[in-house]
Amino acid sequence: MQYLARNRQLFTPGLTHETADYPDYRRVFLISPMYPRFNEPGDTNQVTSACSPFPYRDELFGPEFEHSVFICDPAHNLVHREVLEPDGVTFRSHRAANERTNEFLSSPDAWFRPVMAKTGPDGAVYVLDMHRLVIEHPDYIPRSMQAQYDLRAGHDMGRLYRVYPKNAKLRPIPRLDKMTTKELVAALDSPNGWQRDTAQRLLVQAQDKSAVRPLEHLVRKCPRAKTRMQALCTLDGLNALTVDMVLAGLRDQHPGVREQAVKQTEQGSVVKGA
Numbered sequence: 001m002q003y004l005a006r007n008r009q010l011f012t013p014g015l016t017h018e019t020a021d022y023p024d025y026r027r028v029f030l031i032s033p034m035y036p037r038f039n040e041p042g043d044t045n046q047v048t049s050a051c052s053p054f055p056y057r058d059e060l061f062g063p064e065f066e067h068s069v070f071i072c073d074p075a076h077n078l079v080h081r082e083v084l085e086p087d088g089v090t091f092r093s094h095r096a097a098n099e100r101t102n103e104f105l106s107s108p109d110a111w112f113r114p115v116m117a118k119t120g121p122d123g124a125v126y127v128l129d130m131h132r133l134v135i136e137h138p139d140y141i142p143r144s145m146q147a148q149y150d151l152r153a154g155h156d157m158g159r160l161y162r163v164y165p166k167n168a169k170l171r172p173i174p175r176l177d178k179m180t181t182k183e184l185v186a187a188l189d190s191p192n193g194w195q196r197d198t199a200q201r202l203l204v205q206a207q208d209k210s211a212v213r214p215l216e217h218l219v220r221k222c223p224r225a226k227t228r229m230q231a232l233c234t235l236d237g238l239n240a241l242t243v244d245m246v247l248a249g250l251r252d253q254h255p256g257v258r259e260q261a262v263k264q265t266e267q268g269s270v271v272k273g274a
Contacts, residue, residue, distance in 0.1 A: 019093040020082060029102050032077040032110045049075035049135065052116040055084075057193025060123030060168055069093070070104065070125065074113035074135050078106035079127060105163060111154060121194045123171040124164035131157040176202055185214040188234070189227045196230050204237035212240045219245055225254035232260055241270050 004012050026046045034044060049072075056068045067084045081104035082093040096104075105114070105127065113130040120126045133153035138146060164170060176187060176198050187199040203211050211234070218231035232249050235241040241264060249261025264270065 017090050019084065019087075019091050021092060022094050028073055028076050028078060028080060029106070030076040030078055031106045032108050032112065045076070047071075047073055047076075047080070049073055050080075052114075054118055056125065057119040058123040058171070059191045060171065061125075061165055064096070068096070070117050072114040072117055072127075074115050074130060076106075077108075077110060077112040077114075078103040079114050079117060080104065119193055120162065121171070121173045121192060121198075122162075122164075123168075123192060124162045127161040127163060129159040129161060130154075131159050181206065181208045181211050182214060185211050185218065185231075188215075188218060188230055189222055189224055191224070191226075193226075196226065200230050200234045200237070203234050207238060209238065209240065212238060215240075216245060219248050225252070225257055228252060228254070229257045229260045232257070232264065236264055236267070239271065243270055246270055 004010060004015070028045060028047055030045065051074070052072045053069055056065050056070065059066075061068075069082045069084055071080045071082065073080055081096055081099060083096050084091045084093050111131050111133060113132050113135050114127050115130045116128040118126050131154050134141075134149055134151050138151055141151070171192060174187060174195065176184065176195070179187060179199075179202075181203065184199045184203050188196055190196055190199075203215075215231045215235050215238075219228050219235070222228050222231065228249075232241065232245065235245055246261050246265055249257055249264070252258050252261070
């Protein structure tokens with residue numbers, strides 16, 4: 001968006017891209033009882049309440065989940081999964097091969113209302129269930145029907161589910177708040193997105209410059225591209241991102257790291273090397 005904004009004379013018809021372009025891509029497969037809808041009755045079995053999209057950021061579910069994005073659909077009591085694949089400068093998506101006529105997570109409980117999901121520090125997917133009888137806002141329910149239901153039923157409820165493969169060994173959850181600076185830098189080299197983010201945050205908050213050299217080593221030598229990228233960002237947060245490190249990022253074999261290095265050259269925060 002910022003690149004297009006630089007040219008005020010350029011007409012751009014739209015900036016959105018529909019990644020799911022396969023037939024009947026709005027179709028969902030619920031297993032709960034289908035109660036009468038208060039609004040848009042023709043959209044039964046069609047996504048109408050998609051929310052909280054998030055990429056899976058760990059390896060616990062296996063390599064086939066590496067490019068998976070989860071989307072909650074509280075109206076249909078399920079969590080849907082799309083698989084992303086590169087398509088030029090953007091992406092396209094499709095259902096997983098074993099989820100052509102079913103969903104990643106669904107419940108026969110009509111009160112199951114997943115409204116948020118995230119990858120946890122142990123590699124599991126944590127799903128927040130609002131757990132309500134009526135999910136629609138009263139403004140969209142005809143007054144003639146409002147009196148037939150307790151619209152507040154479940155307001156004092158809520159559930160949190162931890163979802164992971166059967167017989168999988170959950171990742172130990174480290175106490176990052178107890179780690180030294182050196183240990184936090186090492187913790188960046190993890191397949192778990194929560195761990196990388198938290199280690200990066202703690203390093204930037206501490207502003208301990210003793211982290212600079214080991215972070216530079218990660219940028220140059222770490223085999224994990226996600227860690228190399230976040231090490232670059234952490235150096236930036238420590239005001240210690242040098243020209244040499246940006247050049248290392250620009251020469252990186254992974255396009256995501258090179259892209260991040262380009263963005264950092266635009267921020268004007270690169271310092272001269274020691």
